[in-house]
Every structure is written in C-alpha cells, then in structure tokens.
Amino acid sequence: MDRFHGGIPAAFVSAILALLLLMSARQALADGASIICRVTDPRGHPVPSAKAELVTTDGKIIQQKSAENDGQFLFLDVPPGEYQLRIGAAGFASVNKRLFVRAGLPITLEVQFQLATREEEVTVTADLKETNVLAPDPAQRVFLREETLDANPGRPGAPVSIPGLPVETASGGIKAPQYFAPGVAGDHGEPIAQYIRVGSYLLSNNLSANAHGNGYADPNSLVPQVIESVQVDGGAFNVREGNHSVNLSAAYGLRPQLAPFATLTGDYRDVDLAAGWNPGGPGARTWIAVQASYGNGFLDRLEHRQQYKFNGYRVFALGKHELALLGIGYYGRSNLPGLVPIDAPNLRDTIDPRQKEQTHTALAALNDDWQPTSKQQISLAGFFRTYNLALDSNFGDGLIRQSEFRTVTGGHGAYNNQASEYFSLLAGIDYQRDAPRRLDLDRYTSTNPSLYGPFQRVTANDVTLGDVAPYIAFEGPLTHRFRYYLGFRRDEIKFSNTDLLVPAHSFAKWTGVNSPKATLSFVPKEQSRLPAVSASAGEAFFTNDPRIGAGNSAGTLASRAHSYQMVISKTLAGTELRLTLGHLTTEASLAKIDPDTGLQFDKGPGRVRFLTLAARRQFHFGMLQASFSKADARDLSTGQATPEAPRCIAHGLGTLDHLPLHLRARGEFEYVGAKPLGDGFAGVPVKEFRAAILRSFQKGRMDVSMNVLVARGYTGQTTETLALPGESTPVERVVGVRLPSYVSLSYTYRFGTPPTR
Numbered sequence: 218m219d220r221f222h223g224g225i226p227a228a229f230v231s232a233i234l235a236l237l238l239l240m241s242a243r244q245a246l247a248d249g250a251s252i253i254c255r256v257t258d259p260r261g262h263p264v265p266s267a268k269a270e271l272v273t274t275d276g277k278i279i280q281q282k283s284a285e286n287d288g289q290f291l292f293l294d295v296p297p298g299e300y301q302l303r304i305g306a307a308g309f310a311s312v313n314k315r316l317f318v319r320a321g322l323p324i325t326l327e328v329q330f331q332l333a334t335r336e337e338e339v340t341v342t343a344d345l346k347e348t349n350v351l352a353p354d355p356a357q358r359v360f361l362r363e364e365t366l367d368a369n370p371g372r373p374g375a376p377v378s379i380p381g382l383p384v385e386t387a388s389g390g391i392k393a394p395q396y397f398a399p400g401v402a403g404d405h406g407e408p409i410a411q412y413i414r415v416g417s418y419l420l421s422n423n424l425s426a427n428a429h430g431n432g433y434a435d436p437n438s439l440v441p442q443v444i445e446s447v448q449v450d451g452g453a454f455n456v457r458e459g460n461h462s463v464n465l466s467a468a469y470g471l472r473p474q475l476a477p478f479a480t481l482t483g484d485y486r487d488v489d490l491a492a493g494w495n496p497g498g499p500g501a502r503t504w505i506a507v508q509a510s511y512g513n514g515f516l517d518r519l520e521h522r523q524q525y526k527f528n529g530y531r532v533f534a535l536g537k538h539e540l541a542l543l544g545i546g547y548y549g550r551s552n553l554p555g556l557v558p559i560d561a562p563n564l565r566d567t568i569d570p571r572q573k574e575q576t577h578t579a580l581a582a583l584n585d586d587w588q589p590t591s592k593q594q595i596s597l598a599g600f601f602r603t604y605n606l607a608l609d610s611n612f613g614d615g616l617i618r619q620s621e622f623r624t625v626t627g628g629h630g631a632y633n634n635q636a637s638e639y640f641s642l643l644a645g646i647d648y649q650r651d652a653p654r655r656l657d658l659d660r661y662t663s664t665n666p667s668l669y670g671p672f673q674r675v676t677a678n679d680v681t682l683g684d685v686a687p688y689i690a691f692e693g694p695l696t697h698r699f700r701y702y703l704g705f706r707r708d709e710i711k712f713s714n715t716d717l718l719v720p721a722h723s724f725a726k727w728t729g730v731n732s733p734k735a736t737l738s739f740v741p742k743e744q745s746r747l748p749a750v751s752a753s754a755g756e757a758f759f760t761n762d763p764r765i766g767a768g769n770s771a772g773t774l775a776s777r778a779h780s781y782q783m784v785i786s787k788t789l790a791g792t793e794l795r796l797t798l799g800h801l802t803t804e805a806s807l808a809k810i811d812p813d814t815g816l817q818f819d820k821g822p823g824r825v826r827f828l829t830l831a832a833r834r835q836f837h838f839g840m841l842q843a844s845f846s847k848a849d850a851r852d853l854s855t856g857q858a859t860p861e862a863p864r865c866i867a868h869g870l871g872t873l874d875h876l877p878l879h880l881r882a883r884g885e886f887e888y889v890g891a892k893p894l895g896d897g898f899a900g901v902p903v904k905e906f907r908a909a910i911l912r913s914f915q916k917g918r919m920d921v922s923m924n925v926l927v928a929r930g931y932t933g934q935t936t937e938t939l940a941l942p943g944e945s946t947p948v949e950r951v952v953g954v955r956l957p958s959y960v961s962l963s964y965t966y967r968f969g970t971p972p973t974r
Contacts, residue, residue, distance in 0.1 A: 250318045252292040254326040255591060256284060256304055259445065259473050261417055261539075262351060263288025264330060267306040274299050286349070286694070287592075287635050304328060327591075331473075348751075350633065350641040350692035351417070351457070353702035353736045355751050355784050356450035357381075357831075376441045378907070379449060379467065381829065381844040381868045383889045385932040386954075391522065391549040391574050392606070393435035395933075397889075398465045399799075400825040400848025402862040410452045410462035410757075411436060414470045416532075416541035416584035418598040418629055422469075423461040425651045425682050425760045432461035432759045435604075436469060438547035438578045440506040440528045442478065442493055446470040453755035453780035453801075454734050456688035456704035457631075459647065462757040464780040464801045464825075471530055471543070475504035477968035482924070484961040487512035487522075494968070502532035514554050515957035518567050522551035538587045545580040553610060556952035559901055559931055561941055568939065569611035579603045584629075592636065596645075598629040610812075616661035617812050618672060623653040643690040643704075651682045656764065658815060675815035676766045677717040684710045690734070698741060704734035704755075712774050714763040722765040728774045732756045748787035755780055761808045767815035773806035776820070797829040805854065823859055825850045839872040858893040861900075861935065865890030884908045894936050898951050903930030905956065920965040928956035 256267045267284040271292055279300075282290045290304075297320045305311040309330035316324060348355055359379060374386040375394040385395045396409055411434035412419040424433045452458045452466030477494040493506035506528045514520040527546040532539060551574055555567030582600035589595070602625040609618050631645030656679065659672040690704035708730040716722035734755040741747040758777045765771060780801040787794050801824070808820040827848035834841050846866040850859040858864075867888040874881050889903040911922035931953025940947040 250295050250297070250321060251323045252290070252295055252302070252316070252318070252326070253323065254290045254292075254302070254304070254328060256288045256290075256306070256312075256328045256330060258309065258330050259470070261329070261586065261594075263349060264306050264309070267304055267309075267330075269302060269304045271295065272301045272303060274301075286638060302326075306330060348692075348700065348702070348736075348738065350635075350643045350690055350702070352448075352450065352455065353690075353692060353704075353734075354450040354454045354753060354782075355738070355749075355786065356448050358446055358448045374437045376436050376439050377444055377447060378885060378887075379447055380842060380870055380885075381831070381846065381866060382449065382467075383863060383866060383887055383903070391437075391524065391551045391576055392608075393433060393437055396467065397863050397866075398463075399827040399829060399846035399866055400850035400859070400862050400864065401463060401465075402850070402859050409434065410458050410460070410466040412458070412466065412468040413439070413543070413582075414468055415543045415582045415598065415600075416539065416586050417594070417596050417631075418541075418582070418584040419457050419468060420543075420582050420598075420600055421460070421627070421649065424604060424623065424625070424653075425460070426653055426656070426680050426762050426764075434461070435578065437524075437549075438526060438528075438545050438580070439469060440491055440493070440508045440526050442480070442491055443471055443475060443504070443506045443528050443530070444469055445472040451753055451755075451780065451782050451799075453732075453757040453778065454702075454736055454753040454782070456643070456690045456706045456732070456734055457645070459686050459688075459706055459708055459732065459757075460684065461759045463759070463778040463803065464757070464782070464799060472504070473502045473532060474500070475506065478965060479968075480963060480965045482961055482963035484959050486515065487961070497531075503530065505529045515959070516554045516557075516567060516955070518552065518554070518570055520552045520554060522549070524549040537589060538585055541584045541586070543580070543582045545578060547576075547578040549577070550575040554954050555611065556933065556935070556937060557931075557955055558939070558941065558950045558952050559934070560950065569616060571616055572610050574606070574608040574610070576606045577604070592634060594633045596629070596631045596633070599627065601626050618659040618661070619657065619812070621653045621656045623651065625649065625651045638694070640691065640693040643688075643692070645688055647684070647686040647688070649682075649684045651684075653678075653680045656680055658766070658810070658812065660812075660815065674718060676764050676810065678764050679715040679717065680763055681713040682710060682760060682763075683713075684708055698739055700736075700738040700740060702734070702736040702738075706732040706734070708732065708758070708775075710760065710775065712760075712763045714765075714771075716765065719765070722771075724763075724771055726771075726774065730758045730775050730777065732758065748785050751784045753780075753782045753784075761806060762810055764810055766810040766817060768807075768810075768817040770807070772808060772817050776803060776806040776808065778803045791834060793833045795829075795831040795833075797827075797831075799825070799827045799829075801825050802853075822853045823850065824853055825859075825862070838875045840870075842870045844868045857895075860895035861892055863889050863892050878912065880910055880912050882908070882910045889930075892934065894934060894951060896936060896949065898936050898949075900934035900951060900953065901930050903932065903956065904928065905930075918967050920963075922963045922965075924961045924963060925959075927958045930956055932956055 256264045258264050265284050265286045265288055269282050269290045270278050271280045272278050280292050284290055295318050297318050300316045302314040302316050312328055375384045382396045411422040413422055422434045448468045450466055452462035453464050458466045475493045475495055479492040482489045489510045491508040493504055495501055495504050497503040508526040510524040512522040525548045529544040531542045553572035555572055580602040584598040587595045605622045607620045609616060627649035629647050634642045658676040660675050661672055686706055686708040688706035692702045694700050711727050713725045714723055736753040738751040740749055756779055758775045760775050761773055778801055783798045785796045803821045803823040805822040806820050807817050810817055827846060829844060829846040831844040848864050850862040852859060869886045872883045885907045887905045891902050892900045894900050906927040908925045909922050911920055913920050934953035936949055937952050938947045938949045
C-alpha cells in the first residue's frame with residue numbers, strides 16, 4: 218500500500234522519521250561533554266605513564282585512556298551524569314575524583330600525584346615515556362621508605378643510600394660523604410653534580426675550588442626525613458646541569474608535605490634525635506624539621522661528634538604562581554678518627570689525636586613557577602649561602618690545617634613551552650658567584666707528633682668564581698617511535714685568584730665552555746618484543762682549584778669531559794631489566810694542590826668505560842632490586858689504572874612488607890671491589906650489609922625498629938708515607954678508616970592523626 222488513510226505518502230513519513238532520528242542523535246551528541254585532565258608528579262612534571270578510567274555510579278567502566286607525553290587525557294562524548302574518574306601510575310598514590318557532567322559543558326582538570334605509601338613503592342626506574350625537555354635522560358628515581366631513613370649512627374654524613382652508588386665518609390661525617398660512580402675517582406663528589414629541587418629549580422649543591430677538593434658537594438645539611446626522592450641520571454645530557462658533572466648527577470627532591478613526627482635512634486656510642494612538624498596543619502605544603510646528633514665513633518679515641526640541622530620548606534599558591542621557599546642551617550664539629558694502616562690490625566686508634574674539624578652552612582632559596590597557560594611555564598629563582606670549614610688533619614706527612622669561609626649567591630630564569638605534542642622548548646640562564654675567602658693551607662713541619670711546633674703557610678688565597686650560563690633545548694617526537702632532545706649550554710666563567718702569600722701568583726681570567734647535549738630514544742609499542750633504547754652524547758666540565766700554591770704556573774681552569782651513553786630497557790615477566798653502557802673521556806689538566814706538599818699535580822687525559830646491569834621486580838609482599846657495574850678507568854698518557862676509581866660495584870636491595878607479627882623489613886648489600894691506589898698499591902674490597910626491621914603500633918602512630926650494619930673493609934682508602942710505633946723509617950702504606958659494624962634501635966612517634974597501616 219503506497220498511501221496512508223489520510224493521503225500522506227509513506228515516503229514522506231519515512232523522511233520525517235529519519236529527520237527526527239537524526240536530530241535526536243545530534244542532540245544526544247550535543248548533550249555529550251568532553252573531559253580534559255592533565256596529571257603531574259609532586260614536582261610538577263607530566264606523568265605520561267598514567268592511566269585513567271571513567272566509571273559510572275554502578276561501577277561500569279565507560280572509557281579508558283592512557284596519558285599522552287604531556288600528561289594529558291581526553292575523554293570525548295561523555296553523556297551527562299555522575300562519574301568517578303580513577304587515575305593511577307606506578308610509584309604514586311591513586312587519585313579518585315567525583316565528577317558531575319552537564320550537557321555540552323567541557324570539564325578541565327589539573328591533578329597532581331602524591332607519592333604512594335611507603336609500603337607500596339621503593340624505587341621507580343623511569344622509562345623512556347617519562348622523559349621530557351626538563352629531564353631528557355631515562356633516569357632512576359629512588360623514593361624513600363621509613364626504614365631507609367632511620368639515622369645511621371655508624372655512618373654519619375650519608376643522608377640516604379643511593380642504589381648502585383657506594384659512599385665513603387672518611388672524615389667522621391661532619392664534612393660531605395663521597396658518592397662514587399663506576400670507574401670514576403671522586404674527590405668529595407667532584408665528578409657528580411648534586412642538586413636540591415626547590416620547586417622546578419635545580420639548586421646547585423656543589424662548592425667550587427674548595428680547600429679540601431674540587432666540586433665539593435654536601436647533602437649532609439639535609440635532615441634525612443625531608444628527602445622524598447633522589448633522581449640519578451646522566452649529568453652530561455641535560456642543559457640544566459652544568460658545572461661539576463662528568464657523567465652523572467643526583468637531584469634530591471623534598472617532600473611537599475611532612476607529617477609531624479619525632480624519631481630517636483641510638484646505640485651504645487651514638488644517639489640521634491630528629492623531629493618535624495607542619496605549622497600550616499594537615500594538607501598544607503609547609504614543614505619544619507630539626508636534627509641533633511652526638512657520637513663517639515668506634516675507634517678508641519672518642520670523636521665527640523656534634524651535628525645540628527634545621528630545614529624549613531613552604532610552598533605558596535598565588536593564582537598562577539607557585540612560590541617555593543627553602544631554608545637550611547647546619548653546624549657540626551668533631552674529633553677525627555684518622556686513617557689507620559690496613560696492615561696494622563692491632564692499631565685501633567687515630568695516628569694523630571690532634572685531628573679535628575668544624576663546619577657550618579646557611580642557605581636560603583626562593584623559586585617562583587608561573588604558569589600563564591597550561592602549556593607554558595616561567596621560572597625565576599635566587600639563593601644565598603654561606604659555608605665555613607676549619608680542618609686539622611694528618612694525611613701522613615704531619616698535621617695539616619685547612620680553612621675557608623665563603624658566600625655563594627645565584628639566580629636563575631627559565632622559559633618552558635610545550636608548544637605541541639611534537640615540540641617543546643626550554644630556554645634559560647643561570648648565574649652564580651662563589652667567593653671562598655681565607656682559603657688557607659698550613660703544613661705542620663715538626664717530626665715529633667707530641668709537639669705542635671710551627672706551621673708553614675703553604676697557601677693563603679681569596680678566590681672568586683663567577684659563572685653566567687645561557688642555555689636552550691628542544692625536545693619532541695621525530696616519529697611515533699623515536700624521540701629527540703637537542704641542547705646547548707654556554708658557561709662564561711671568571712676566575713679571580715688573589716694570592717696573599719705570593720702576590721705575583723694573583724690573576725684574573727675568563728674562560729668559556731661549550732656544552733652541547735643530544736639524546737635519541739626509540740620507544741616501541743607497548744606489546745612489542747623490542748626493548749626501549751636511548752643513546753646520549755654530551756660534554757660537561759668542572760672547575761679546578763685556581764690556586765698556584767707552591768707551584769710556578771696557573772693550572773687548568775676548567776676540566777672537560779665527553780660522555781656517551783646507551784640505555785636499553787625491557788620488562789620481561791614482570792621484571793624490569795636495564796642495561797647501561799657508558800664511555801667518557803676527560804682531558805689533561807694541571808689540577809689540584811697536594812695537601813701534603815702544596816704542589817700542583819696533573820690529571821688525565823683519562824678514559825672510563827663501564828657497563829651496568831640492573832633488574833627490579835615488584836611483588837605484592839615487597840620488592841627485589843639488584844645491579845652490577847663493571848668499569849675500566851685508565852690514564853691515557855701512561856696506560857695506568859686511575860687511582861681510587863672503583864672497578865666493580867654490586868648492589869642488592871629487598872623489602873618485605875607483610876611479615877608475621879605485622880613486621881616490615883629491608884635489607885641492602887653493597888660490594889665494592891679492590892681499587893688501585895697508585896704506586897702499585899691496591900685497596901681492600903669493601904662489603905656492607907645493612908638491614909632494618911620495623912613494627913608499627915597504634916595504627917601507625919608509633920614505629921619501633923632495629924637497624925644493623927655488618928661491614929668489612931675500610932672507607933677513604935688511600936696511600937700515605939708514615940712510620941708506625943716502633944719503626945724508625947717512614948714507609949708508604951695503604952690507609953683507610955675502618956668500617957664498624959653496629960646494631961642500633963630507633964623509636965618514631967607521629968603526632969596528629971596517625972596514618973593507617
């Protein structure tokens with residue numbers, strides 16, 4: 218039948234119905250809304266590994282998304298209604314947000330992750346998806362747990378243990394610990410650039426032209442409990458990391474929030490008290506932490522070690538501006554344990570009881586992160602620091618006095634624009650003025666250790682180092698599978714050396730250092746059998762001691778390094794595997810002053826080749842992680858092995874979070890193979906096993922733990938010419954500070970609302 222009873226054609230009715238259906242569909246589409254969400258980590262960096270799902274009130278998942286490289290999700294055509302937005306990423310606490318979607322109205326969200334609870338995560342090895350223009354190198358980020366942070370009475374000076382980087386505290390811990398990279402001989406952190414994150418600003422923690430080593434870095438001023446994470450990456454491949462880096466950098470991240478606590482740790486010779494509180498109340502990004510330590514070490518001579526620390530941090534949110542303010546105060550003094558000959562097992566005391574040291578630090582830093590749009594960020598920062606060191610030490614040729622007082626000021630400005638998913642721009646400028654005064658070295662000349670006798674002034678200098686460094690970097694994907702990073706940094710450094718003993722040795726000179734950087738990364742599909750690969754190349758440098766001392770010519774002002782690195786990573790059967798291959802060369806330089814003689818000595822040219830294999834597996838009851846590094850380091854002019862550079866480093870770490878009786882445990886083993894010390898001598902291997910077992914009470918309000926260190930070997934190993942009691946002729950010997958074994962107890966109390974364990 219072609220017509221209805223009213224005479225209306227059936228085709229016309231069909232057309233009307235089709236039009237009504239189309240209009241209904243368009244209206245339904247118009248009623249749908251979009252949700253745009255950007256997720257960042259506690260430092261404000263995007264988290265491209267995050268995943269999100271949109272869930273209805275009855276638990277039905279209607280959409281699932283993975284974040285883009287800029288940390289953004291986009292949900293389209295979401296019908297009106299009430300939803301739960303669930304967002305998660307490894308290493309961070311999951312976020313649940315309640316959303317009410319209205320017809321046609323878009324929703325824009327900014328979500329900042331907080332770290333996962335200490336039971337959930339210990340370390341995260343960043344994959345290539347997490348690299349960006351601020352952090353182009355696939356890095357290892359270490360998140361700290363409760364039992365990691367218990368004070369180390371037997372190892373003062375090392376605020377945290379960084380997996381795979383052995384640490385030495387040869388002076389009793391008042392001065393900085395020395396972290397070592399595979400195959401690199403570090404004098405107080407010289408080849409490692411260290412930073413403290415203040416907002417997005419990397420505040421340099423290195424001190425140039427120090428009386429006791431170049432590039433001296435001192436994380437000892439930080440109260441351990443305020444450290445949230447330590448990120449270790451290839452320091453030659455980031456334009457933001459300039460001076461004091463050969464091929465490695467370590468950046469200490471601070472906690473945005475700190476629950477009020479008090480911790481007491483001690484054994485029969487050492488005691489440590491730390492406390493922290495939040496003046497702004499729960500949820501406020503502000504805290505104050507203090508620490509007081511007293512100890513006597515493990516040699517017969519009491520050290521009478523004292524350390525006092527103050528750390529304060531506050532973040533102000535002012536519209537599109539976020540201001541971060543950091544304040545640090547530190548004072549320490551101690552008698553020194555001394556370097557004991559390792560072939561004299563019955564000598565359990567210092568070779569010179571007059572040794573002592575005193576140091577202080579004061580620091581204030583302010584950073585402003587201004588985000589005018591979601592894609593742009595402008596950062597402005599400044600800081601002021603004072604530092605003092607007074608040291609009397611005996612390295613074998615008699616008592617030596619070293620001292621200095623310095624002021625350090627600096628500023629920073631940076632512009633970051635994520636113009637598109639294919640291109641990000643970073644441009645900035647750093648300024649720093651480091652001014653050591655009374656940079657003195659006095660050598661004790663008496664051969665009778667029972668008498669003080671006269672001191673011979675070897676050096677007395679006022680030094681100023683000024684550094685202005687503009688930089689620029691570009692980052693983004695070349696294709697769906699390849700990413701690039703290109704950067705360039707130019708440091709213009711002025712050295713001003715005023716020699717107070719020999720005015721003719723005074724000079725003022727400028728030197729310029731170019732530091733190109735490049736990284737190319739291959740990122741396979743998520744289900745691909747291929748590994749992710751990142752290849753990096755770059756140049757870095759550190760400033761040398763400009764003093765001439767007892768020499769006759771100015772030394773090399775800046776030593777340069779050329780670094781190449783490849784990182785291959787793959788997850789197999791739930792285990793993260795990571796292989797790092799590195800090659801770096803350093804140029805020849807007339808560098809440091811020998812503290813015994815006041816003479817300059819040459820370094821390099823040198824070459825380091827290393828291989829590091831790391832594996833990590835997360836279980837529901839804990840985590841296992843292991844790494845093994847093998848390196849070869851040589852002086853290219855002589856072919857001899859580089860003294861004091863570790864050739865073999867093995868490290869293992871494990872946690873157990875669900876033991877009987879509600880116990881949690883952490884164990885860590887570190888092995889550093891025998892190191893060549895020069896003149897045909899070799900140090901002894903170092904083995905350390907650290908463990909902590911912890912029990913919480915009153916739903917997490919109180920923790921009681923036992924900490925154990927079982928150690929064998931010596932730290933600070935070197936060679937010195939000295940005569941033991943009963944010997945008439947001085948002989949060159951291998952010396953070091955004996956590593957003690959100990960057991961300590963700690964008690965932690967948290968104020969306010971306790972966390973649920």
